[in-house]
Each structure stands twice: as C-alpha cells, then as structure tokens.
Amino acid sequence: MTLIPERGLRALALAAGLLAATCAHADDTYPSKPITIVVGYSTGGANDLLARVVAEKMSTLLKQPVIVENKPGAGSIIGANFVAKAKPDGYTLLMGASGPISFNPSLYKKLPYDPQKDLTPVSLVGTFPLVLLTQKSNPDTGSLPALAAYAKGHPGKSNYSASSASFQLITELFKRRTDTQFEYIPYKGSYESVMAVSTGDATMTLADSGPAMQGISGGRVRPLAVTSPSRTGFLPDTPTMKELGIDMNVELWSGLFVPAGTPPAVVRKLEATMKTIMDDADVRKRVEGMSITPVSSTSKAFAARIAEEIPLWQKVAADAGIQPN
Known part of the structure; x- marks a missing residue:
C-alpha cells in the first residue's frame, strides 16, 4: 500500500473543496444570460x-430569456449535431426526439454525432404512442385479428404507409410480433400516410398521435390499437397492443438534452426546472391538447431508456434487412 504524505492529503482536500465550491457556484449563478433551445424540425x-x-415557463422560472431556434434538415441530424458540438455550458439546449437519438444509429452508417457520447439527457418532456389505423369503410380490417387475417389471406396485396424510416422500423417490429406481411409504401409525411389509409391506397399505418387524431376526427379511418403501455386520454376506448395479446410497447418521445461535458450542477438545475415545468397544470393541459402525454424524468432514467432503445432498433433493422445509409 502506498502512503500519501500529509502535504499531499492537504492538497487533495483543497482540490476537492475547490471543485465542490465551483459546482455550487455554477448552480447558484446559472443562468446568467439567455438560453437557446434548438429544435431540429420546422416550426x-x-x-x-x-x-x-x-421555453415560456423556463424563462419565468430561471429569470432569463429562453429562445427557440429551429434548425431543420436531414432528419433532425443538423439540429442534434449543432447542439452536440456546442459549448457545454448549459446555454445551448436541444429539444430532441426519439428519431435522431434512438432510431438514427440504425439508419445511418456514420452520424456526425454520437447520441450517447456527445449529448447528455436532461429530462423527458412528452411521450406519444403510435395508433394503428385502417380504413373505416373496409369491413375486412375492423379489428386487429381481422387485419392480421386479411394480410395473411392477401399476400403481396396488403401494404402499409409510412413517412420515414423510423416508422418503417416500428412497422417492421409490428409485422414480426403479429407474424404478418405488409408491403412498405413510402409517403412524404405522417398526414399523407394517414390520408393514404383513408382513401384505401394503403391497408394500414402506424401513425403518431397528432396526425392520427386528425384522421380519426375526419371520420374515414378507425383506430384499432395504441402502442403505449396503457390506454391514452385522447383515445380511452382504444385498446393497447398488450391488451390484444401483442408484445409491443413503443412510444415516441421528445426530451431535453445538453452537450456532453455540461457541468453536473447545471444538469441538475435544468432537471429540477423541467420537473417543475412538467408538473405545472397549465403546461400539462397545453401538452395534452397536442395529444401528447406530458412527463418528466431524471437524467439517469432518460439515459437508461435511450440505452435500451438503440440496440432494439438496430436489431429490428438488421432482422428486416434494412441497410443504413
């Protein structure tokens, strides 16, 4: 065993004290200037x-302006990469999503950022399930068992619409869990995917909650199931996949990130701030009005979720023969 001289022990104690003081100081003084939240999508x-x-609530709580800056493009890669390369001081945040964080590692051979190494999760903000939709006027696809039977009875003729490779991956998982085959038809956006089902151009789609609700309210598509672990407030009468015997629990999400290397005290302050924001009754009402479930989480729990999701989608992509770009 190596003994440390008394002088060395005093130096170590002093260094530890200085580090603790620095962290406490960062927590006390942050933020001292405006904060920017980068969004990798259009307005x-x-x-x-x-x-x-x-941003509105954070500005009130932290007593600093909080600006939203849109940096769309390349499947949100541009926005995520901008924040990943930003100064890790807590003044450049990312409103990230499951697409660029959990799905992109399965879809791209070489991303300009590593979602787990270059970004630090702060807190989840909202989750939203996908809704399995079929054409309301089609009597052959009025339930999930009927849809599965229809697909098996019409090989090569049953198809699904999807607006991105992320939705393609999710539907590939659905196909495996239900032992069905549907041909992939790409569409430009989620609303177009729902419209394709409403007109009968596609047999089914798994749509995110906003476009799904718009299609349902139009009266031309029917919801068969949701992919969340429990029923949702906006579709309380629609069963979950699990209720129907399908082992499929998938939720898309949005969440707040900072560049890796951001001081832990700053991350903790933002984490606590996000809990206050997402517990606010007015915020919850506004978020629920978007057909999104408002949530918060610890940084650690959020990171663990991402660590589970990335290999799941990598396996789904490999099993489906989807080659990364």
Missing part, C-alpha cells in the same frame, strides 16, 4: 410546439 410541428411551451 409548427410537435417538437417545436413543445419547445415553445417549455
């Missing part, structure tokens, strides 16, 4: 709207 989408709700 008007779910992530953008969530960021603006959060």
